[in-house]
Amino acid sequence: MITIQEKLPGDSSAPNPAVFRLRNVSCHFESIEAITGLNLEIGRGEKVALVGPSGAGKSTLIRLLNGSLAPTQGDVEVFGRSLARLSARQRRPIQRQIGTLYQQFHLVNNLAVIHNINAGRLGSWSLLKAMVSLIWPLETQIAAETLAQVGIPEKLYERTATLSGGQQQRVAIARVLVQNPDVILADEPIASIDPERSREMMNLLRDLSGKGKTLIVSLHAIEFAFSHFDRIIGLRAGRLLFDAVPREVTPAMIQALYRLT
Amino acid sequence: MRNATLSASRPPLRLRLPPRQLIWVGVAASVIWAAVQANLFSGALINPGGWALVVRLLDGLFHPNFSSAFLRLTLDSTLITLSYAVLGTFFSLVIGMVGGILSSEVWWQAHGFNQEAARPGSIALRFYRRSPWLAARTLLAVPRSLHEIVWGLIFVNIFGLVPLTAIFAIAVPFGAICAKVFSEILDEQPRQPFLAMLNAGAPPLQAFFYALFPSALPNLISYSFYRFECSIRSATILGIIGAGGLGYQILLSLQSLRYQEFLPMLIALLLLSGLTDVWSSQLRQALGGSTRIEIQTGVNHTAGIPSTGSTRSSAFLKGSMISILLLTGFALVYLKPDFSSILAPRTAQLLEGILRDSFPPQLPDGGLLYLLRLSGQTLAISILAMAAVGPLAMAAAFVSSGRLRNLGQITATRQPGLRPAAILAYLVRMFFLIARAVPTPIWVLMILFVVFPGILPGAVALALHNWGITGRLMVETVDNMDERPLVALQSLGASPGQTFMYGALPDVFPGFISYIFYRWENCIRETVVIGIVGAGGLGRLLSEQLSNFDYAAITSTLIALILLTILVDLLSSAVRRQYRS
Numbered sequence: 001m002i003t004i005q006e007k008l009p010g011d012s013s014a015p016n017p018a019v020f021r022l023r024n025v026s027c028h029f030e031s032i033e034a035i036t037g038l039n040l041e042i043g044r045g046e047k048v049a050l051v052g053p054s055g056a057g058k059s060t061l062i063r064l065l066n067g068s069l070a071p072t073q074g075d076v077e078v079f080g081r082s083l084a085r086l087s088a089r090q091r092r093p094i095q096r097q098i099g100t101l102y103q104q105f106h107l108v109n110n111l112a113v114i115h116n117i118n119a120g121r122l123g124s125w126s127l128l129k130a131m132v133s134l135i136w137p138l139e140t141q142i143a144a145e146t147l148a149q150v151g152i153p154e155k156l157y158e159r160t161a162t163l164s165g166g167q168q169q170r171v172a173i174a175r176v177l178v179q180n181p182d183v184i185l186a187d188e189p190i191a192s193i194d195p196e197r198s199r200e201m202m203n204l205l206r207d208l209s210g211k212g213k214t215l216i217v218s219l220h221a222i223e224f225a226f227s228h229f230d231r232i233i234g235l236r237a238g239r240l241l242f243d244a245v246p247r248e249v250t251p252a253m254i255q256a257l258y259r260l261t
Numbered sequence: 262m263r264n265a266t267l268s269a270s271r272p273p274l275r276l277r278l279p280p281r282q283l284i285w286v287g288v289a290a291s292v293i294w295a296a297v298q299a300n301l302f303s304g305a306l307i308n309p310g311g312w313a314l315v316v317r318l319l320d321g322l323f324h325p326n327f328s329s330a331f332l333r334l335t336l337d338s339t340l341i342t343l344s345y346a347v348l349g350t351f352f353s354l355v356i357g358m359v360g361g362i363l364s365s366e367v368w369w370q371a372h373g374f375n376q377e378a379a380r381p382g383s384i385a386l387r388f389y390r391r392s393p394w395l396a397a398r399t400l401l402a403v404p405r406s407l408h409e410i411v412w413g414l415i416f417v418n419i420f421g422l423v424p425l426t427a428i429f430a431i432a433v434p435f436g437a438i439c440a441k442v443f444s445e446i447l448d449e450q451p452r453q454p455f456l457a458m459l460n461a462g463a464p465p466l467q468a469f470f471y472a473l474f475p476s477a478l479p480n481l482i483s484y485s486f487y488r489f490e491c492s493i494r495s496a497t498i499l500g501i502i503g504a505g506g507l508g509y510q511i512l513l514s515l516q517s518l519r520y521q522e523f524l525p526m527l528i529a530l531l532l533l534s535g536l537t538d539v540w541s542s543q544l545r546q547a548l549g550g551s552t553r554i555e556i557q558t559g560v561n562h563t564a565g566i567p568s569t570g571s572t573r574s575s576a577f578l579k580g581s582m583i584s585i586l587l588l589t590g591f592a593l594v595y596l597k598p599d600f601s602s603i604l605a606p607r608t609a610q611l612l613e614g615i616l617r618d619s620f621p622p623q624l625p626d627g628g629l630l631y632l633l634r635l636s637g638q639t640l641a642i643s644i645l646a647m648a649a650v651g652p653l654a655m656a657a658a659f660v661s662s663g664r665l666r667n668l669g670q671i672t673a674t675r676q677p678g679l680r681p682a683a684i685l686a687y688l689v690r691m692f693f694l695i696a697r698a699v700p701t702p703i704w705v706l707m708i709l710f711v712v713f714p715g716i717l718p719g720a721v722a723l724a725l726h727n728w729g730i731t732g733r734l735m736v737e738t739v740d741n742m743d744e745r746p747l748v749a750l751q752s753l754g755a756s757p758g759q760t761f762m763y764g765a766l767p768d769v770f771p772g773f774i775s776y777i778f779y780r781w782e783n784c785i786r787e788t789v790v791i792g793i794v795g796a797g798g799l800g801r802l803l804s805e806q807l808s809n810f811d812y813a814a815i816t817s818t819l820i821a822l823i824l825l826t827i828l829v830d831l832l833s834s835a836v837r838r839q840y841r842s
Contacts, residue, residue: 068460088371088465096462106457110475119471122463130467134475179461 017080019044019183019214020065025074027060027238034060035071036238044182045211049225050218052235053258058218059103061235062187065216066100067091096123099176101186101205105168109161113171116160117143120179146174150204166197173204183214191220202228222254280839292648298641299716306717311710318707321520332525334510339529342506344592345424345496349431350489351589356432357439364397365444367452367473371465398444404437406826407819408786409495410793413502414807419611424596425603427504431495435488442484443477450476479548482578486541493537497530498700498790507533508700515706527699534698542737544581547574615812622816625802632802636821639798642716642791643784643829646723650731651777657728658735659761661689690736696729701787702794709795719796723784731780738769771840778833785829789822799825 020042027035035057042048050058063069064076070084077083078094086094099120107116114137121139122130129138137143140156147153150170155163160171169189176184186205190198202217202224209215219225225232226246234241234249234257242253296302362368404412413430420426455472459465500508507530514522602608625631704722712718747764755763792800799822806815 066460068456088459092462092464094462095460099461100457102453102457104453106453108454108472108475110478111471115471115475119458119463119468120461122458122467122471123461125467127464127466127470131470134470176461181461 017044018042018077019046019079021077021080022064023075023077025064025071025076027057027064027069028072033238035064038074038238038240040233040240040243042214042216044214046214046216046231047206047209047229048214048216048231048233049229050216050233050235051220051222051225051257052241054220055237056235057238058235059187060238062100062185062216062218065183066098066185067095092123096179097182099179099181099184101169101172101176101184101189103188103191105172107160107168107172107175109159111160112137112157113147113155113160113163114140114143114157116171117146117174117178120175120177123179142178143174146177147171149177149208150174166193169193169201173208177208181213183216184209186215186217188218188220190224198224225249284836284839288648291644295641295644295648298638299645299720301717306712308711308713311712314710317518318520318523318710321522322524324521325524326519326521327525331522335507335525335529338505338507338510338526339533340595342493342496342500342508343533343588344596345427345431345499345504345506346489346492347585347588347592348424348428348596348598349435349496350485350492352428352432353435353439353488353492354485356436357443360397360401360436360440361443361447362469364394364401364440365447366394367448367450367455368465368469369394370452371455371459371468398441401437401440402827403823404433405441406786406823406830407434408789409434410498410502410790411803411819411822413499413504414803415615417502418615419608420602422503422505423602424504424598425600427496427499427506428596428598430499430504431492435492435495439484439488443481446477446480446484447473483545483548486544490534490537490541493534494697494700497698498702501700501702501790501794508703511703512706515703527695530698531694535694538733540581543577547577547581618810618812619816621813622820623811623813624817625806625814632817632821635797635799635802636825638716639785639788639792639800639822639825640829642719642723642788642796642798643781645716645720646727646784647777647781649720649724650727650780651773653724654728654731654735654777655773657689657693657732658739659765661686662736662739690733693729693733693736696725697727697733698729699726700790701726702790705791705794705796714795714797716797719788719791719798722791722796723787726787727780727784731777734776735769735773738772739765742768775837775840778836782826782830782833785826 018041020040022038022040025035025038025040026033038061050061052058060069064071065078067078067083070076075082075084079097081094083091083094108119111119115134118125118133118137118139125133132138144153144156147156147170150173152167152170155167155171160168163171184205189205190201193201198221205215205217206228215229217229226249230245231243232246232249233243234253236257241257242249244253300306409430412433413426416426416429420429450473452473454476455468458468458472463471496506497508500506500510501512503509507526511523511526511530514520514526627634701722704725705718708718708721712721742765746768747760750760750764751757788798789800789803792798792802793804795801799818803815803818803822806818
């Protein structure tokens with residue numbers, strides 16, 4: 001279906017190269033410390049759940065990983081390159097390999113669904129093609145197939161604002177899928193949906209990210225961390241509390257993660 | 262805990278006046294100063310010998326020239342004015358779009374600085390980050406602060422009396438205004454989808470057209486149409502520099518005492534202006550939102566694409582867009598502007614010559630003090646005009662507003678029909694239409710029949726024209742008010758007057774004050790126009806210098822004008838900030 005169009009040079013030389021490497025990363029906003037002294041390495045194809053109470057720094061970590069935030073201290077390497085040291089133009093080809101599913105979706109409400117999906121491909125489209133497509137939609141085949149994959153094929157030409165929250169989330173997923181990134185980041189994808197839909201959404205994310213893609217999801221609901229992921233990272237007050245495979249995560253660890261002080 | 266109770270029971274001492282009261286002290290002082298400047302308290306103001314001319318004008322109104330030759334001239338002038346307005350708007354939108362993108366914060370945020378840094382930058386670094394944005398804003402402030410007519414007078418010297426002059430005279434200042442407003446609209450759009458696309462590696466321009474532009478579009482269209490209304494008025498005024506069209510013909514008729522030609526021209530002007538206004542407000546309604554007052558004061562840009570089910574609105578939108586394209590084509594054919602003269606070597610030579618003569622600037626004969634005195638006069642004209650417009654417009658709005666007229670009755674018993682109050686309301690609206698459709702310089706010429714030249718006739722003309730614009734806006738606002746609080750007051754036994762005082766006024770007053778100060782910014786620019794036809798201030802000095810081709814002195818006058826405009830803009834935006842919170 002979709003083939004990976006651009007590969008970053010040199011990223012397949014090592015057998016399992018680290019996609020992300022964080023060295024002693026700290027992040028402050030004014031006087032609030034969102035992340036403190038974080039060391040982390042995430043390899044290709046890993047399925048990682050980020051868990052922890054509200055304010056633990058999960059969203060901040062996601063933003064550090066997709067390059068929308070630069071750390072106050074330390075270094076975030078993505079595919080072996082430090083994003084903060086690159087210009088916007090140099091950052092772009094790396095960012096094309098990272099797709100982010102935002103909690104608030106960040107779709108353009110005034111646009112038809114197809115354009116919101118195609119927005120995922122802007123990184124590889126020329127300006128002319130992008131503008132023509134706004135008037136005369138291009139590559140509708142891929143957009144339609146992807147929308148069918150997330151389960152709402154009939155909504156292709158509807159205005160995004162008229163969709164329900166759940167449908168909008170599926171459009172946001174479709175946008176990430178047509179971007180066809182190596183890494184999918186998802187910030188609290190099931191924070192505001194009911195348990196049955198949550199399971200569906202988690203299955204969808206796991207299946208769509210397939211074997212090759214790295215998947216990193218921040219979660220409130222701890223049970224999905226055990227059922228859908230092969231690595232769980234526990235964050236508390238901006239610090240790493242544990243980083244383990246699900247079967248090694250004990251109830252005591254979870255209790256320590258969420259306990260009230 | 263203890264501190265909290267302390268501060269709650271005894272508020273901290275304030276040494277300075279609350280800002281709003283301070284504003285009103287300032288307003289009162291400025292109005293008195295302006296009245297003294299205009300000799301309102303001393304000297305003869307009314308010219309008794311002029312009444313004979315007024316009688317002749319009225320006589321001419323009742324014996325209009327409806328001959329077919331003259332009607333053809335009227336139609337031709339109307340189409341010329343319309344075409345100036347259409348093409349002027351078109352180019353101002355092009356300038357506005359490019360300038361608006363370049364002077365928006367979000368655009369520069371996308372370029373290189375979209376990676377938000379958690380480390381606080383030094384002041385120098387923050388300034389550096391904002392520098393391209395600040396540069397673009399500053400660059401656009403100059404064309405904006407000069408009135409269309411000043412640009413017209415400048416372009417006449419380069420292109421001559423051709424359509425291109427009128428088109429550019431509108432396009433340049435309006436382009437800069439559009440750029441400012443467009444950049445604000447763009448900056449107000451939800452930024453997250455745009456940043457999300459950038460963070461997924463999309464190039465800024467592509468992301469712009471997919472994220473920011475679609476959500477801003479309804480507001481951009483809405484504002485563009487408002488600009489078109491303004492362009493019609495400007496295109497009429499541009500007549501007085503000889504560019505042709507309705508303004509020019511009316512001026513000719515008045516100056517050569519052919520008053521019987523006045524009425525057909527006036528009707529054409531009213532139709533042109535009235536129909537544009539109706540079209541524009543219908544379109545805004547189809548876009549679901551902002552009133553004119555909101556559009557201009559930038560309180561909130563609320564337009565949106567009509568939600569599902571309103572196929573009529575979207576058909577109207579499509580029809581309007583097609584009509585605009587057709588009108589643009591028509592205007593190009595009708596005027597046949599010679600765009601090649603922009604690049605002609607002669608244009609460059611003339612421009613170079615003018616620039617060489619303009620620098621270094623030279624003070625006028627009376628020196629700096631004279632320039633300052635005339636600046637004071639200009640300021641006084643605008644203050645007097647606004648001091649009259651504010652209360653008059655508010656009063657008339659409440660008199661003529663249908664909403665307040667009907668407050669006396671329970672909803673079900675309202676009866677349509679021509680009651681005296683309704684007739685009064687229609688008359689007031691008609692008066693507003695005439696007042697704003699007739700350009701200020703034409704008003705000046707008529708007022709000069711009976712008032713001695715000086716500051717006063719200028720202020721009265723400016724007040725009349727702006728009364729028409731402001732009054733109509735306020736009527737619209739009162740008509741669109743939420744009815745429920747008013748009905749609630751009424752049902753507990755409040756009289757209509759009390760309902761107005763407690764229900765209506767508090768709701769709309771801050772918006773009105775804010776709008777009046779915004780209008781003042783326009784007024785200070787317009788003072789030039791009335792100066793050119795003989796009222797006082799910098800405008801008259803400018804027209805004298807222009808007829809002497811004294812470019813070095815013109816430069817200093819223009820600098821004075823720009824500084825004055827910037828001063829008024831700063832004062833006005835400070836006051837408006839107070840009233841927004």
